Ligand SMILES: [Zn+2]
């Protein structure tokens with residue numbers, strides 16, 4: 001499976017978000033900047049509550065409120081920086097949309113894990129399907145549902161000695 005690596009982008013996520021907010025007559029507050037920097041510090045799928053936790057334990061002791069995080073996430077999706085990828089375990093999961101290559105997801109129905117993969121043949125097939133319907137594809141995110149390798153493994157029963165609880 002190919003390793004997905006971030007693409008080089010001309011404008012940093014912070015600057016791109018600043019531009020987006022400026023168009024809406026808003027400004028990039030310090031809180032919003034902290035959120036964007038944390039979100040883009042590494043590529044992981046995350047949900048809103050995880051991000052709230054990550055920001056709560058920031059080294060410099062500044063806290064960002066839950067409602068600010070939720071609102072910022074909505075704005076980041078609108079700005080094209082983030083994408084809601086799926087709902088697993090009853091939570092919306094986000095990932096970077098800006099500066100990240102085309103890929104698809106394997107989603108485990110048991111543990112909610114998301115595994116990324118890229119396959120050229122899938123892209124070609126979807127391109128053909130689109131073209132045959134006069135549709136111009138700009139991208140895709142397939143959600144493949146099932147059970148991951150770890151969850152599919154039979155659970156090892158703990159051996160108990162007779163007489164122990
Ligand atoms: Zn699993």
Ligand SMILES: [Zn+2]
Nearest residue numbers: 095103105116
């Ligand atoms: Zn992904």
